[in-house]
Structures are given as structure tokens and as C-alpha cells.
Amino acid sequence: DVKVTQSSRYLVKRTGEKVFLECVQDMDHENMFWYRQDPGLGLRLIYFSYDVKMKEKGDIPEGYSVSREKKERFSLILESASTNQTSMYLCASRDMGTPNNEQFFGPGTRLTVL
Amino acid sequence: AQSVTQLDSQVPVFEEAPVELRCNYSSSVSVYLFWYVQYPNQGLQLLLKYLSGSTLVKGINGFEAEFNKSQTSFHLRKPSVHISDTAEYFCAASRDTDKLIFGTGTRLQVFP
Secondary structure (H helix, E strand, O other), rough: OOOOOOOOEEEEOOOOEEEEEEEEEEEOOOOOEEEEEEEEOEEEEEEEEOOOOOOOOOOOOOEEEEEEEEOOOEEEEEEEEHHHOOOEEEEEEEEOOOOOOOOEOOEEEEEEEE | OOEEOOOEEEEEOOOOEEEOOOOOOOOOOOOOEEEEEEOOOOEEEEEEEEEOOOOOOHHHHHHEEEEEOOOOEEEEEEOOOOOHHHHEEEEEEEEEOOEEOOOOOOEEEEOO
16 A cells, blocks of 8 residues: 655644654655645645656645655645634645546544644 | 535434535536545545446435536435434535535434
């Protein structure tokens, strides 16, 4: 089974701090994704990565950056956290070779910015 | 632009009753369609998917969905729900791209 893990389940940070959210997958998937989930808004794509060192902006990239130095790891970075970035963050991965776009999700990180 | 609409934000239902969660997508070309479930404090888990072929798709935990191209719908159904089905359900679509477009979710609350 595909396993996608995220470094923290819960995280509390202060406004202005630099925050790193880590995601690791163990199935050699090329594609990886970061979403944020907010009530009434569903999942919105922040960034995704086709492969190592490749990244592309999603629908809401403002205030975020990403890093993909190794195939299995995709990091989401909040350069200067703000209270409106309090949310649930979900990481996902996908095998580029499958034709059906199925994505596999991690358990999520609930970030609170005070 | 392609979008996915889940018409009900919350669906309350009694245990052992049937349930339908509605999903409509906007597209005039072939799509891939998915239903994901999110149990409390967990990530998303795939329930079922439609790629092509039979329009009735069966998934895990007794759920099924029917692809209706003329109505651009992909409604999720279960004939008899259980307390453990209480969760949030997301419909998603993609069209030959690497990205999924999600609906806003439907919270299913099953009461004893």
C-alpha cells in the first residue's frame, strides 16, 4: 500500500514565523501535491510537483513556497506565517504512469497561527 | 473552467436508511470522476472512481455511484448507512491532466 506521511498532525506557530511542513511518500511517485482544506471551501491546490526540482503553482500559491530536492519528499514553506494561514494542510502523491489521476493522501497537518 | 458542485453541505440521516450524496461537474468532454471520504482527523481515502465503461461504479464499504453524462452528474449512494459512515465526502474530477478539482464536500451525519 502507498503510504504518505506528514511530519506533524498538529502545529501551533506565531505570526511571522517561518514554517516547514514536510511530506514523504514511499512508493516512488513522481507527482506530489499540497492542498489546504477549509470548511465550506473543500480542498484547494497550493502547489504541485511533477518530479524532483520541478514545481508549479496551484490555485492559491500566495504566501507559500515549496521544495522538492528528493523524489520522496515535498516540503511546503510558509515564509512568514499569518493568521489567515490557519488551516488543515494535506499532502498527496500520484504515480505519473497511471492513467486515472488517483491521488493518495497523507493524514493532514492542522496548523494554527496565533 | 472545469468545476465540481456538491449540492448539499450537510446530510443528516438515520442509521439503516438509504442515502444519496449529489455531485455535478461541468465539462463537455470525458472526465475521470472520484469520490473520496475523510473520517474525523484523518486524510482522504478513495471510495470509488469512474474512468470509462460501465456507468455504475461500486466502491468500498458498500457505496456505489452512477455516472450520468447527459446530466453531468456522479451521485454517490448507499442503500443502508451505518454509524461508522459518518464522515465528510468529497467529489473530484479531472480531465486528462494531473490535477484534481474538488467539490466543497458533504458532511454525512448518521444518527442512531
